[in-house]
Amino acid sequence: MTRRRPRGFLLHAVVVLGGLATLAPLLWMAGASFMQTGEANTYPPRFFPSEPTFEHYVHLFTRLDLARHFLNSAVVTVSVTLVSILVNAMAGYAFGKLRFRGRDRLFRLLLAGMMIPAQAGMLPLFLLLKQMGLVNTYLGVMIPSFASIFGIFLVRQYVLGVPDDLLDAARIDGAGEVRIFRTIVIPLILPILVTLGAFTFISAWNDFMWPLVVLSDGAKYTLPVALASLAGEHVQDTELMMAGSLLTILPVLVVFLLFQKVYFRGMMAGSIKG
Amino acid sequence: MSGVLERRQARAAWFFLAPALALIGFFFFLPILGGFVLSLTDFDIYAIGSPEIARFVGARNYAQVLHGWEFWNALRNTIYFVIVGGPLSVLASLGAALLLSARLVRLKGLFRTAYFAPVVTTLVAVAIVWRYLYHPRYGFLNYALGALGVGPIDWLGDPRWAMPAIILLAVWKNFGYNMLILTAGLQSIPEELYEAAEVDGASAWRRFRSITLPGLAPTFLFVGVITMIGYFQLFAEPYVMTQGGPLRSTTSVMLLMYEEGFRWWRMGKASAIAFLLFAIVLAGTLAQLRMRREAR
Numbered sequence: 001m002t003r004r005r006p007r008g009f010l011l012h013a014v015v016v017l018g019g020l021a022t023l024a025p026l027l028w029m030a031g032a033s034f035m036q037t038g039e040a041n042t043y044p045p046r047f048f049p050s051e052p053t054f055e056h057y058v059h060l061f062t063r064l065d066l067a068r069h070f071l072n073s074a075v076v077t078v079s080v081t082l083v084s085i086l087v088n089a090m091a092g093y094a095f096g097k098l099r100f101r102g103r104d105r106l107f108r109l110l111l112a113g114m115m116i117p118a119q120a121g122m123l124p125l126f127l128l129l130k131q132m133g134l135v136n137t138y139l140g141v142m143i144p145s146f147a148s149i150f151g152i153f154l155v156r157q158y159v160l161g162v163p164d165d166l167l168d169a170a171r172i173d174g175a176g177e178v179r180i181f182r183t184i185v186i187p188l189i190l191p192i193l194v195t196l197g198a199f200t201f202i203s204a205w206n207d208f209m210w211p212l213v214v215l216s217d218g219a220k221y222t223l224p225v226a227l228a229s230l231a232g233e234h235v236q237d238t239e240l241m242m243a244g245s246l247l248t249i250l251p252v253l254v255v256f257l258l259f260q261k262v263y264f265r266g267m268m269a270g271s272i273k274g
Numbered sequence: 275m276s277g278v279l280e281r282r283q284a285r286a287a288w289f290f291l292a293p294a295l296a297l298i299g300f301f302f303f304l305p306i307l308g309g310f311v312l313s314l315t316d317f318d319i320y321a322i323g324s325p326e327i328a329r330f331v332g333a334r335n336y337a338q339v340l341h342g343w344e345f346w347n348a349l350r351n352t353i354y355f356v357i358v359g360g361p362l363s364v365l366a367s368l369g370a371a372l373l374l375s376a377r378l379v380r381l382k383g384l385f386r387t388a389y390f391a392p393v394v395t396t397l398v399a400v401a402i403v404w405r406y407l408y409h410p411r412y413g414f415l416n417y418a419l420g421a422l423g424v425g426p427i428d429w430l431g432d433p434r435w436a437m438p439a440i441i442l443l444a445v446w447k448n449f450g451y452n453m454l455i456l457t458a459g460l461q462s463i464p465e466e467l468y469e470a471a472e473v474d475g476a477s478a479w480r481r482f483r484s485i486t487l488p489g490l491a492p493t494f495l496f497v498g499v500i501t502m503i504g505y506f507q508l509f510a511e512p513y514v515m516t517q518g519g520p521l522r523s524t525t526s527v528m529l530l531m532y533e534e535g536f537r538w539w540r541m542g543k544a545s546a547i548a549f550l551l552f553a554i555v556l557a558g559t560l561a562q563l564r565m566r567r568e569a570r
Contacts, residue, residue, distance in 0.1 A: 008378040015373055019388040022446070026391065028414060029403045041412045091294035098287035099280065113303065115499075115559055117507050119528060120552040121305030123535050123545050124312050128305060130322070147297035171279070177286035206396045208510050209528075213536055224398040228514055231402045238406050245399035256394040260387060267451075268458045 026249070033057070033243035040238040056243035066247065068219065069226035073205060074251075076138055076222055080145045080204040081197050087147045089193055092155025093185055097167060098177075107156070110149050118144075119209070126213055140214045141222065145204055151196050157269055158192035159185070195266035198259035202252045223248050306552075313545035322539060335546035345547060347522055348530040349554075351437060355526065356505045356558075359441040363505075364497055366445050367452035372486075374453070375460045386457075390450035397447065401514040404443045405430065408515075430516055433523035440511045440524055448504075452497045459493030460486070495566045499559055506555045527551045 028047060032040040033056060035049040060066040094100075095107050125144065126135070134140035162185065170180045186193075211222045221229065227244050234240055256263060313335055315321075321328040339345045370389050374382050392400065407414050408429035416426045429439040463485065471481045509528040512518050518525035518533075527547060535544030 011373070011376055011378050012380070015379055015385055018370065018373065019385050022389055022392060022450075024414070025400065025403050025407055025446070026395070028407065032406075040406070041409075043412055043417075045412055045414050045417050087293045087297065090290040094287040094290035098283050098290070100284035100287040103287070110298070113298070115503065115556070116306060117503060117552060117555055118302065119507055119509075119531075120548050121302065121309050122531075123305075123541050123548065124308030125301060125305040126536075127312075127317075127322075127325070127541070128301075128308070143297070144301040147294040149298065149302075152294060177283070177289075181290070202394050206394075206398075208396075208398050209532070213532075224396050227396075227402065228398050231398075231405075231514060241402055241406070245396075245402050248399040249395045252394050252396060253391065256391070257387070264386075264390075264454060267454055 029242045029245055029249075032239055033246050035239045037237070037239055040242065056237075056240045057247075059240060060244055060247065064230065066223075066226070066244065069221055069223045070247070072138070072220060072226075073223040076141055076211075077201055077204040079138075080142050081200045083142075083146045084148060084151060084200050085193050085197050088151035088196060089155050089186070089189065090181070091147070091152045093159050093181060093189075095152065096156040096159030097162065097164070097185075110152065114149050114153075122210070122213065129214065135214055136216045136220065137214075138220070141211045142204075144210065145200070145207070148200070151200065154196055154199075154266060154269060155189065155192055158189050162188050191262065192266070192269075194259065195262040195269075198255060198263050199266055201255050202263075205252050309545045309548055312541055313549050315542045317541040317545075319539035321541070328542070331542070335543045336550070339543060339546050339550065344522075344525075344530060345527075345550070348525050348527045351522075351524060352506060352508055352526045352528075352551075354437055355441060355444070355508050356502060358438075359444050360498075360501050360505050362441065363445045363448050363501060364452055364494070366449040367456055367497070368490075370449060370453040371456035371460060375457060386454070389453060392447045393450040395447070397510045398514055400447060401443065401511050404439075404446075405515050408439055431520055433521045436516050436520060436524045440508075440515065443511060443515075444505070444508075448501075452501065455497055456490065456493055459490045463489035491566075491569075495562065499562055502558050502562065503555055506551065506558070 031047050031049060034052040034054070035046070036051060036053055037055070039046065039049065095103065129135050129140045129143075134143065166184060167180055170184055175183075206224065207222075208224045208228070212225050212228070215221055215225060218226075218229070227248050230244060231241055314330055314332060315328045316331045316334070317325075317328040373379070374386055374389070379385070406412075408416075410416060410426050410428045410431065413429070415429065420426065427435055429435050467485050467489075468481060471485060476484070507528050508526040509532065512524040512526055512529050513532070516524045518529050528551070531544050531547045531551070534540045534547060
């Protein structure tokens, strides 16, 4: 025991230092966002504001209309999350519990698609949406995310654990398939749907390249796109940009902290058996 | 089960599958195939208004891309990022996973959350934050290095340092993801193996080499493949931090594709670039799978 104490102390020192180093950029961001204009560009650099101010946040919401982009992002993210939960749950259930010809081959084809970087089809996708009149619309931003192979896979793995007897009993009682799905399956797989929701929310909120391509009207920009364009115009305004960055990160960080357990569980489910 | 029930179930299955299959088929697989067709045409800004004027040009786009300096430069930058950044990320992840799996460490959940936090953050936002951390005069990084006696580095202004700067950001942003997957891999190694080795008097290093590393092999394959696929798609970091500069030293293949396709609207040429990248990623994935099979 006596030999273990110094080693344990050293180990903890390393773990704590690693944690501080990891969080340092985010902490600096938070600190700088409350600094007086120009204070973030001083030598030596500071972590904490000398006289905290909210002026940059006020600036973002008054003159730069950040609330608009925040709302754009919120609408897009929440819609994508809700629709994709339903669409992926339905497909995952069919792959996991319903028998039909060609099921396994179809599922394998989808899984192989997971290895394709989605960007390979970005240009034709853009032209396709242009033909449909969906360029520069929110629907155009959202529609490619409404279904995801990963989401279907996640639900399917979980659905396999639902006992067949339960479903067959309901069928014998004369329940239709839609009703079985709604009243028996959904409640049973709710945990994985929450996980899927947290995943989708975070990745939809953070998405950058696709909204950048689809949206041309500045007023429609989602938050990350608006932030990137702001960063080009306000290179010198460090404190302002840090306030904008913090506001962009905050929602996903909150969702992550709230749903941490299910988020981690979903990652494990998606990786280990994959 | 009777035939009627079976048919009813199949009908229900297609009903449940229809939305997802339609969406994925139409907005994922179809564009991938379309991309190949597009790469064989001279689709440009004039064709966007009236697609019928685009003509079939065979492999001309590919010839043009492969003969130009731009593509090879972008490919070299991207491979630099993948080959240096990928292993560094996995190494950082492994270190963190081992650290947090140590029996002596308390409050594991808390530290895991802290280490993982950068993964969920918005890439654009943290790239902007790091741009200021890299400031040659006022940035924290040079301040810390100065304390160690290392002279100021012009991180994003020097063509030699811009890509290392982007790699450092990527390692910081991503290591938590693989850390978690490797942690799960570590937990799947039976505890008895370690106990038996300890009884036999094997050193910590020996136990790591003979039990931990082989036990993690399947996890490493998974982590290696997804990290490589992800890193080949480098885009937002250079877009926000360097715009591909200085001297095009951080222009990635994706950034080049974006510029060709969505800035200059040379969609045919851009599609050829996208497809070349896709082929390279696929080859890389297959190579990793084969290496693994041979090692076994």
